Amino acid sequence: MSASNIYENAPLGSVIKYGDHAPKPPARFTKKLAAWEGRNGVGQLVKKTPPRERETWSSPAAITLHEGDFSSGSVILVTVRRTYSVDSDLIFKIIERPAIGMVRVLRVYDDNIELLHLADSREAAELWLAMHPYSHTVLEEVTADEVGADVVEGRIAA
Numbered sequence: 001m002s003a004s005n006i007y008e009n010a011p012l013g014s015v016i017k018y019g020d021h022a023p024k025p026p027a028r029f030t031k032k033l034a035a036w037e038g039r040n041g042v043g044q045l046v047k048k049t050p051p052r053e054r055e056t057w058s059s060p061a062a063i064t065l066h067e068g069d070f071s072s073g074s075v076i077l078v079t080v081r082r083t084y085s086v087d088s089d090l091i092f093k094i095i096e097r098p099a100i101g102m103v104r105v106l107r108v109y110d111d112n113i114e115l116l117h118l119a120d121s122r123e124a125a126e127l128w129l130a131m132h133p134y135s136h137t138v139l140e141e142v143t144a145d146e147v148g149a150d151v152v153e154g155r156i157a158a
Helices: 003-009 030-039 122-131 144-152
Strands: 015-019 041-049 062-072 075-085 091-096 103-109 112-119 137-141
Touching (some): 003 062, 103 122, 112 122
Antiparallel strands (some): 015 041, 015 091, 041 062, 103 112
């Protein structure tokens, strides 16, 4: 599936696999392996950026995947995120969708909605939010209607 399909159909919090279908090179080819890893991976969908039109430039819609955090002790030092335009040549696949009852902690600003955390319950989301204060946040529960619409419309993860 294309990045455009992910943008239109995948809910925030979904686990997305992406790649170019090229075979993984052997570990001894470090530069080729690094290039391959830059085009193949897995991440959680945390942001859908709408297209932008300005007087001097325009940009297509995009998706952002959170691939992981590097930490020392309990302090996150680096967060790895990759943003892909909807016209990316990579192949994307939904591996897992958020389960019914999970709660998204979202930050809303301008035209953007960003997933900050995906919690197992409302209590866990409120606890996370108390420990990580952000402004302009909203809690959104994953409902049976949302999951049911995915099944009816043929968007269930395969």
